[in-house]
Amino acid sequence: MGGLTSAGGRLPPSFTSLYRLFLRTSAVSVLGHRPAFRQLRILWRPCFESAAQVLHRVQRTSGDQERERLQRWYNVWEARMDNTLSLLSVSARSRGLAHRATRNLQSVMRARSAGGVQKQKWNPQLSPSSEHYKPITIVRGTRAGNRLDKIKQSAQVEENAWNALGEAITMAEGRDGITLGRLRNR
Template structure:
């Protein structure tokens, strides 16, 4: 038995989002990729809710709660699409916001690679004696702490903007590398 299919309204909204996100950043490949990755978790979360709504064993109160969430999500996505369309049509504030979100995601990926996957010193078998790697200096520890707090503050600011405007600006996620 296959997995339940998503309704055509959801898939067509996603396809419309893909086209609009590309247009919003003037079909720039890297920017399009960053913007799409930014909003991908939002659509995944909505797909999970839609699959739950299709479950026949769902209680009435839970179903009503999920329906309210889905209606609010659709309203937010409508406003997000209008932001992206405005971004494509003019070079005003909406376009600068979309462009900066793309730059921000690109910087976040670089930050993530630098902090989580930075290259450590490997053991050299030709070396006469083993010298352990230096301990992190206090200013390096403080810099990492500041970086983490900065990203948290930036995310909180984006959430407040989303709440005020009733739209979605995407989600940044740490992505784990595969071996």
């Protein structure tokens, strides 16, 4: 949790205990499969970071109204995380809907991290100013230009699919009072 404490002081022990409990529960929910656990941790990490920021703001805020508003937000978040821990716990004990949902969330994260444009890998034998690292100019109408158009179309389809999935996740979170994690922008 190291990065969360440095932003504005120490976090309450109840928060760090909740994070550790979440880590243990999510590891058990994927039956100790380390790559799956890593994907779930990446998925839920932004939720804990935003809650940590709210706690830091509660500690720094002097206005009673603002502090009360932030505390209400945190209480709702904590209740949602309790429900999320219940979902992960059921996922660990049964192979029903909760387990399939957890498995699908992990699969979505794996697919998202596998997709995208390949980056140019560093080669220690080449100088930093080598032609290998310079961007390639692509002319439209050529074979490479047509491939680039197909890649852009594919990226648009992928973005539309993620938007639809995001709406479905938001509706499920609102209905059941859980948190299914947050995707960070690449």
